[in-house]
Amino acid sequence: MSLVPEIDFGTPAARSEKMVTLTIDGNEITVPEGTSIMRASMEAGIKVPKLCATDMVDAFGSCRLCLVEIEGRNGTPASCTTPVAPGLVVHTQTSRLKSIRKGVMELYISDHPLDCLTCAANGDCELQDMAGAVGLRDVRYGYEGDNHVKARSNGETNARWMPKDESNPYFTYDPSKCIVCSRCVRACEEVQGTFALTIEGRGFDSRVSPGMHEHFLESECVSCGACVQACPTATLTEKSVIEIGQPEHSVVTTCAYCGVGCSFKAEMRGEELVRMVPWKDGQANRGHSCVKGRFAYGYSTHRDRILNPMIREKITDPWREVTWEEAYAHTAAEFRRIQYQYGRDSIGGITSSRCTNEETYLVQKLIRAGFGNNNVDTCARVCHSPTGYGLGQTFGTSAGTQNFDSVEHTDVVIVIGANPTDGHPVFASRLKKRLRQGAKLIVIDPRRIDLVSSPHVQASYHLPLRPGTNVAVVTALAHVIVTEGLYDEKFIRERCDWSEFEDWAAFVAEPRHSPEETEALTGVPAEMLRAAARLFATGGNGSIYYGLGVTEHSQGSTTVMAIANLAMATGNIGREGVGVNPLRGQNNVQGSCDMGSFPHELPGYRHISDDSTREIFEKLWGVTLNDEPGLRIPNMLDAAVEGTFKGIYIQGEDILQSDPDTKHVSAGLAAMECVVVQDLFLNETANYAHVFLPGSTFLEKDGTFTNAERRINRVRRVMTPKNGYADWEVTQNLAQAMGLGWNYSHPAEIMDEIAATTPSFALVSYDYLDKVGSVQWPCNEKHPLGSPIMHTDGFVRGRGKFIRTEYVATDEKTGPRFPLLLTTGRILSQYNVGAQTRRTDNVLWHEEDRLEMHPHDAENRGIRDGDWVRLASRAGETTLRALVTDRVSPGVVYTTFHHPMTQANVITTDFSDWATNCPEYKVTAVQISPSNGPSDWQVEYDELSRQSRRIKGKLEAAE
Amino acid sequence: MNVHVTGSDVGARTLAIVSELKGLEGPLLPILHEIQAEFGYVPQESLPVIARELNLSRAEVHGVVTFYHDFRDHPTGRHVLKLCRAEACQSMGGDAVAESIKALLGIDFHQTTLDGAVTLEPIYCLGLCSCAPAAMFDGEVHGRIDADLAKDLIAEARS
Numbered sequence A: 001m002s003l004v005p006e007i008d009f010g011t012p013a014a015r016s017e018k019m020v021t022l023t024i025d026g027n028e029i030t031v032p033e034g035t036s037i038m039r040a041s042m043e044a045g046i047k048v049p050k051l052c053a054t055d056m057v058d059a060f061g062s063c064r065l066c067l068v069e070i071e072g073r074n075g076t077p078a079s080c081t082t083p084v085a086p087g088l089v090v091h092t093q094t095s096r097l098k099s100i101r102k103g104v105m106e107l108y109i110s111d112h113p114l115d116c117l118t119c120a121a122n123g124d125c126e127l128q129d130m131a132g133a134v135g136l137r138d139v140r141y142g143y144e145g146d147n148h149v150k151a152r153s154n155g156e157t158n159a160r161w162m163p164k165d166e167s168n169p170y171f172t173y174d175p176s177k178c179i180v181c182s183r184c185v186r187a188c189e190e191v192q193g194t195f196a197l198t199i200e201g202r203g204f205d206s207r208v209s210p211g212m213h214e215h216f217l218e219s220e221c222v223s224c225g226a227c228v229q230a231c232p233t234a235t236l237t238e239k240s241v242i243e244i245g246q247p248e249h250s251v252v253t254t255c256a257y258c259g260v261g262c263s264f265k266a267e268m269r270g271e272e273l274v275r276m277v278p279w280k281d282g283q284a285n286r287g288h289s290c291v292k293g294r295f296a297y298g299y300s301t302h303r304d305r306i307l308n309p310m311i312r313e314k315i316t317d318p319w320r321e322v323t324w325e326e327a328y329a330h331t332a333a334e335f336r337r338i339q340y341q342y343g344r345d346s347i348g349g350i351t352s353s354r355c356t357n358e359e360t361y362l363v364q365k366l367i368r369a370g371f372g373n374n375n376v377d378t379c380a381r382v383c384h385s386p387t388g389y390g391l392g393q394t395f396g397t398s399a400g401t402q403n404f405d406s407v408e409h410t411d412v413v414i415v416i417g418a419n420p421t422d423g424h425p426v427f428a429s430r431l432k433k434r435l436r437q438g439a440k441l442i443v444i445d446p447r448r449i450d451l452v453s454s455p456h457v458q459a460s461y462h463l464p465l466r467p468g469t470n471v472a473v474v475t476a477l478a479h480v481i482v483t484e485g486l487y488d489e490k491f492i493r494e495r496c497d498w499s500e501f502e503d504w505a506a507f508v509a510e511p512r513h514s515p516e517e518t519e520a521l522t523g524v525p526a527e528m529l530r531a532a533a534r535l536f537a538t539g540g541n542g543s544i545y546y547g548l549g550v551t552e553h554s555q556g557s558t559t560v561m562a563i564a565n566l567a568m569a570t571g572n573i574g575r576e577g578v579g580v581n582p583l584r585g586q587n588n589v590q591g592s593c594d595m596g597s598f599p600h601e602l603p604g605y606r607h608i609s610d611d612s613t614r615e616i617f618e619k620l621w622g623v624t625l626n627d628e629p630g631l632r633i634p635n636m637l638d639a640a641v642e643g644t645f646k647g648i649y650i651q652g653e654d655i656l657q658s659d660p661d662t663k664h665v666s667a668g669l670a671a672m673e674c675v676v677v678q679d680l681f682l683n684e685t686a687n688y689a690h691v692f693l694p695g696s697t698f699l700e701k702d703g704t705f706t707n708a709e710r711r712i713n714r715v716r717r718v719m720t721p722k723n724g725y726a727d728w729e730v731t732q733n734l735a736q737a738m739g740l741g742w743n744y745s746h747p748a749e750i751m752d753e754i755a756a757t758t759p760s761f762a763l764v765s766y767d768y769l770d771k772v773g774s775v776q777w778p779c780n781e782k783h784p785l786g787s788p789i790m791h792t793d794g795f796v797r798g799r800g801k802f803i804r805t806e807y808v809a810t811d812e813k814t815g816p817r818f819p820l821l822l823t824t825g826r827i828l829s830q831y832n833v834g835a836q837t838r839r840t841d842n843v844l845w846h847e848e849d850r851l852e853m854h855p856h857d858a859e860n861r862g863i864r865d866g867d868w869v870r871l872a873s874r875a876g877e878t879t880l881r882a883l884v885t886d887r888v889s890p891g892v893v894y895t896t897f898h899h900p901m902t903q904a905n906v907i908t909t910d911f912s913d914w915a916t917n918c919p920e921y922k923v924t925a926v927q928i929s930p931s932n933g934p935s936d937w938q939v940e941y942d943e944l945s946r947q948s949r950r951i952k953g954k955l956e957a958a959e
Numbered sequence B: 001m002n003v004h005v006t007g008s009d010v011g012a013r014t015l016a017i018v019s020e021l022k023g024l025e026g027p028l029l030p031i032l033h034e035i036q037a038e039f040g041y042v043p044q045e046s047l048p049v050i051a052r053e054l055n056l057s058r059a060e061v062h063g064v065v066t067f068y069h070d071f072r073d074h075p076t077g078r079h080v081l082k083l084c085r086a087e088a089c090q091s092m093g094g095d096a097v098a099e100s101i102k103a104l105l106g107i108d109f110h111q112t113t114l115d116g117a118v119t120l121e122p123i124y125c126l127g128l129c130s131c132a133p134a135a136m137f138d139g140e141v142h143g144r145i146d147a148d149l150a151k152d153l154i155a156e157a158r159s
Helices: A037-043 A095-110 A126-133 A183-192 A226-230 A239-244 A291-297 A324-342 A357-371 A385-394 A405-408 A425-436 A468-482 A489-493 A498-508 A515-522 A525-539 A555-571 A589-594 A609-622 A633-642 A664-671 A727-737 A749-756 A767-774 A855-860 A935-947 B007-021 B028-039 B044-052 B056-068 B085-089 B094-105 B147-158
Strands: A018-022 A027-032 A089-091 A171-175 A195-198 A207-210 A237-238 A249-254 A261-270 A272-278 A345-349 A376-378 A411-414 A440-444 A462-464 A542-544 A579-582 A647-651 A674-679 A690-695 A701-707 A713-714 A774-775 A822-823 A851-853 A867-871 A878-884 A890-894 A922-931 B079-084 B119-124 B135-137 B140-142
Touching: A027 A037, A027 A609, A027 A633, A027 A867, A095 A126, A126 B028, A171 A207, A171 A647, A183 A195, A183 A226, A183 A425, A195 A425, A195 B056, A207 B056, A226 A237, A239 A272, A239 B044, A249 A713, A272 A291, A272 A664, A272 A749, A324 A647, A324 A674, A324 A690, A324 A727, A345 A385, A345 A867, A357 A376, A357 A609, A357 A647, A357 A701, A357 A727, A357 A749, A376 A589, A385 A555, A385 A851, A405 A555, A411 A425, A411 A525, A440 A468, A440 A525, A468 A498, A468 A525, A468 A555, A468 B147, A489 A555, A498 A555, A498 A609, A515 A525, A542 A555, A555 A579, A589 A701, A589 A767, A609 A749, A633 A664, A647 A727, A674 A727, A690 B007, A701 A749, A701 A878, A851 A855, A855 B056, B007 B028, B007 B044, B007 B147, B028 B044, B079 B085, B079 B094, B079 B147, B085 B094, B094 B119, B094 B147
Parallel strands: A018 A089, A345 A376, A345 A647, A411 A440, A411 A542, A440 A462, A542 A579, A647 A674, A674 A690, A822 A890, A851 A878, B079 B119
Antiparallel strands: A018 A027, A171 A237, A195 A207, A249 A261, A261 A272, A701 A713, A713 A774, A822 A922, A851 A890, A867 A878, A867 A922, B079 B135, B135 B140
16 A cells, blocks of 8 residues: 555636647647646656745745746746746756755755754655755855754854744644745635635845734634645645654545535555645545534544443433444344334334445345335435525526536526535635636625635625515516526526416416515615615526525525425526536535435435335345335434334434434433434434444545535445444444345445446446546436536436425414524534534634624623523523624524524424425524523433433543 | 824825825835825825735835835934945945944934934945935935035934
8 A cells, every 4th residue: 555646736727729839858748828837848758846826826936946047038938937938948947956956955954954854744845855855065155044943052042933833623734844935824815715824024034924923813714725735845735744753655535524524634654644635636626625514523433432332221221332243133123122112113223414325225235125114314404405496496407507617607696595614615715716717606695704805805785684485576576587687598498398487477477476575575675675685697607505404494495496486487407507406515415315314215316105116126136025105213212212112223423412303302212112323422412312322434434425516435444443344334233233134235235225226326336436536416328427517418307397386384383482583503613503613613603602792782781792592492401502693683682503402493383394204404583581590401311311321330530 | 204103093094095095007116105204104094004905915025025125114213414425425435424423323224323313224225326425314315425525414404
């Protein structure tokens, strides 16, 4: 094994189709017009010495090391900033160049510490490499002059010297090793788009400065690590590398956090993970990452991880560690007993959007073939089920229409109900890059998210709607487009059903849908909404990106359809730069939906009542499948409370913390006789479990994740599972204990079964993925290379379907007792229920959930910033600390839900989407009052958690 | 002119200046000049306000402010005397003049006299090489500076 090779071409690739031929060191080479001489050389295999150039950022021309000579031209131009031209004859190595380069290196080294042997970058230092490349043997200037290297110079304190900045938990900044190449500054600007770094001072005084000469942690830095990756020396270095040393081999795998699905190289030393470095060839992230993917993997070795299976009779008992065999036998016996006693439909299971496609497939297979019912559901129920329904109805497929690269071609972007800079940071960076190139942005969100206004980004319009009025706003946009004649008639006539369009157009054109009429309802100024609609309809390629702020409403599915209508009406489907793009929350939520996790659907979104589909699986699995849809998660809980549902197998989901109306969830779980939880940690749901099966991390197994753009990415095992088994093996062993004759020896075999049974995966196999890197489904005979963009020659369902979208106000209304609207969201450093990120140093950025409220609402209630407040709804109450800010409008409050103590879902109600039961997390009527501390429920719950986490023979683990 | 104002005041007055000038093309430098004219230096508290209003990061504004030596991060004395330290002035006896002025004021470069009257700064260069050694006193250039002329200027400053 060795490190995955990656060539640094020095400057980004040129996009021109016109080719240019030139001669470099006697080699003739042909490259696209606009390519730098440096990149052209590298493509011919000639490495021109360089320091300030790297292909993740544009050429800068500051280090003066990459100079070349060109016949017929004067001087020694920098090869990074000089583009190729036809017929050029370039020499990269002449006696003149050699002496210039040596002189430059002498200057660099005269102000650089000579501690190579004990330096963290030893073996991975471009300065060291360049000293070798130019043959540096001596530094004529000596080391005693002015320098940034020594704390004391000539007996006096050296004012130029700056101490190491170790404030960031994941990397250090050592100014004494900096050569001021500006790579970090440019990476922060061009790649990440945060602009947190600058060069302060000028001349010899120049130093890299986070913020205004601040520490990294206090600056605007979001810790994405692009600067660390760009740094050619040890100035910015991962703390893990400082501690462990340089990696010796690396494996390409896929991040297990959000739905962007970034490709990473896991750089290893033996079985120890040294660092995660985004893979340049990763087609979702193109070499970029965020703080979670790159740095927050420490949970995988956290001491809280449970490594042995455990059983207990009652949830009030302490846990008892058992062998795997006993755990399987016990679970199988319990499930069979319950089914014997209460009927075949009395058990079910939940698949995980965090696990691989193969694992998800096995869990639903276990339930359908082993349990003999269709009581399978997944956490997509609580996030993007309306996307599946809405896009399925209008377009014919339950997925986004574009790849992430598409954003590079968009001209007008609507971001609705999504906060990409926190939830999908790598996509946000790519979006911001396009915005800096001039694309326009419309944000529809109750809260002033960062995209509305941040360095070099300014939304053209921010429509701050009242939570719960999405349908009214999107329909009003359509009203403007239809009544002002801005729709794309040619597209609609060619691609959609014209009579359905006419019906829909007549509906949206009704005066009651006009922005002026809906203003009182939505709070969005009519003029602004009209202007936004005109911009979207006439501004060129229009794309819509949306998140859970769209789906998690009582009208989630309706909003998705309204968005689809808008895209079709403006002709923004079926090519690059346009489309409808759900930003999916979890790494494999797309995959878990694809794999038949819903009670009514077999893999590939085929309805369970469809005889021919059922037959495929029945033949292969040798069982008869129930043709009736099973229970959804909320139905399972209802049935449990009623006493007809008694056992559940939950793989990798913490429904107690993540599902709405916590008290209802806990009552349902408490009413069951066998709750089996498979997870990395004793999560909140495990407080109600009878069997705990330890899970494995994404670093410990093979498989695939499918990201938000339908991209099937390989997950590769880099270390032995600490718990002994990958999750698919645990499910298989449990199935065997229940009498099923499964015998998969590798997840590749599971994927082969998926491909054999599911048309949209027909050509997918591990060999194929190894060959092409990744592929976007559908991947079959018709689309052998996958489908980056869907509906290119016509909609999957035939003709695009316009559907009327009537606004119906949610039943969750404000009133005198609950006058404020609570909406929820995420933050960059934490991930969902936080089970992973809370067990990393990411807590430094967000150690507790805070309640954002407008100064006006705060003042009315006598609440100051940082005060404890009681947050009460019709469902329950909790306490947390207030954050007074004008990011939210008066009347709206906002919180995150990353910490179990907050129990934000004690507050949320059990209202849900009319079509899919996706809970209405985003709207809860609440009241807020000052408080002294935790609520009774929080105190009780804390005690219950402590009690239920006891393990016999072990000291109580501190949370 | 130096004005000592509280933090929140700095914010409000910065905001007023930024609002007035942000419509210019490339507004950052004119804004910084105006702020220095207003406060006598560029207060650190101004930077985040400028950054927010211009859609820049704090880092970027800091980078620009620190690039230009003329933007000061602290108040000066009532008068500022800048001595040209570039090659032409040095060759015309600038060093000796500088030493005599330092002795007269009892301070080094970048320092302000205890009575708050004069701040002494080096500068490279005033473009007045034909009249070297040159100096600038409160924005007004003076050529062929010698010890006597320096004495006069300082007396004027202290009066």
